[in-house]
Amino acid sequence: MELGMIGMGRMGGPMSQRLLRGGHRVIGYARHLDALRQLEEKGVIPASSLEDLIARLKAPRAVWLMIPAGGAVDETIAALRPLLQSDDVIIDGGNSNYKDTQRRAQMLKASRIHYVDAGTSGGVWGLENGYSIMVGGEEEVVTRLRPIFETLAPAPDKGWGRVGPSGAGHFTKMVHNGIEYGMMQAYGEGFALMRHKTEFNLDLHQVAEIWRDGSVVQSWLLDLAASALAENPHLDGIAPYVADSGEGRWTVAEAIDLNVAAPVITLALLQRLQSRDSESFSNKLLSALRNQFGGHEMKKK
Template identity: 65%
Template sequence: MDLVMVGLGRMGANMAERLVRGGHRVVGSDPGKEALSRAAEKGIEPAESLAAAVEALPSPRIVWLMVPAGELVDTLLDELKSLLSADDIVIDGGNSMYKDTVRRAQTLRASGLHYVDVGTSGGVWGLAEGYSMMVGGETAIVDSLTPLFEALAPAADKGWGHVGPSGAGHFTKMVHNGIEYGMMQAYAEGFAIMEKKAEFDLDLHQVAEVWRHGSVVRSWLLDLTANALDKNPALAGIAPYVSDSGEGRWTISEAIELDVSAPVITLSLLERLRSREKDSYGDKLLAAMRNEFGGHAIKSS
């Protein structure tokens, strides 16, 4: 199949390369000249503009967006509406908020276009291992895109699925990322406890390797943890600052809206926020309160 890949950052370029390896033609669009040059080396056909990329393919066209969630997606869709023809397909493989996806699908449908949302997981390992994809959209349209999903997935019949109508793909990816927050936090806390038990002088990389085989807590995240501890056991040079993509926040907001208790995911997000506090006013106030009611000593900064 022929398609346009818009956004040739690491994820988009890797997905495009995997599709090329699978025998598909990919025309690449990106504002960065270096990104286009790198893509060309991988067999991706570079286009100097979005219009040129679209013009390179006959209708019905497939345009796959791999760009940051937010206003950029709407900007690109506005441009594409003037470039595409009826029955062309736009795929959003980024981390868009599912409510935005539902809105966008309705808007494009009014213009005679089809919109498919693909919640994509796999990160930098996806090129070699394949991607996990949660697909939302019209059944007939998703079915027509099956060869693309089969080429990107770990296996033709594994790691991807049509999970529901427009928005369902991004919704399930949102929850996936919320779960990921909780799992990562649990691993981090457990290894922190073991690292603190100085008298046992535990080799945390060894422990991670033991847990990777046969343990009920084995997972790909644990595999990555073992890799990180092998490279840098003391985690030297790494600042205790943890970013978030926003999907954990959306998951928690959805849980509140649906009256679903999600304490682990919520607390894992709060811990990420806490990691960014260089000078915590709240902690200072806690120390001051303990001193006021119990005379507990206050440590000077």
């Protein structure tokens, strides 16, 4: 099958390679030509512009976007819309907000252009292991694109599926990432607890390796934790600063809107925010208040 890809960076590049291995024809476009040139050596056909990309694709076309969520997606769609024809498909494989996806699908419907959201998980390991793909969109269109999803997934019948109409794929991926926040936070807290039990002098990498087989907490995240601890047992040189992509925030907001209690995901998000405040005013005020009402000693810098 033939596919146009826009955005050939950290995720787009490996995905295009997996598609090529599966016998698909991939035509790529990226603003940064260096990334595209590297992929050209692996078989991606480079396009010099969006116009060139669309001209090289046979109708009905399928164009996969792998670009950051937000305005960049809207700008790209606005540029593509006049170039595409009825029954062409735009696939958004990024982490877009599902409400934006629903809006875009409705807008493109007027031009009879299909919009499919493919929530994609797998990171840098997806090239070898396959990607988990949660697809939203019209059933007939998703069926047409089935060979692409079967190639990207771990197996043709595993790790992917149409989960509902437009927006459902990105909504499911949002919740997936929210769960990921909670799982990562639990691992972090558990290993920190063991590290502080100095009386036992625990080898955290050894513990992680033991847990990887047969335990109820085994997971791919635990595999990655074991790998990280093997490379750097004390995590030297790593700042305790944790970024977020935004999907945890959207998950918490959705939980509030739907009156669904999600305390673990919410607290995991708040912990990430706290990690960025090296000069925490709130903690300083807590210390000052304890001194004010109880005469407790305040630790000075």
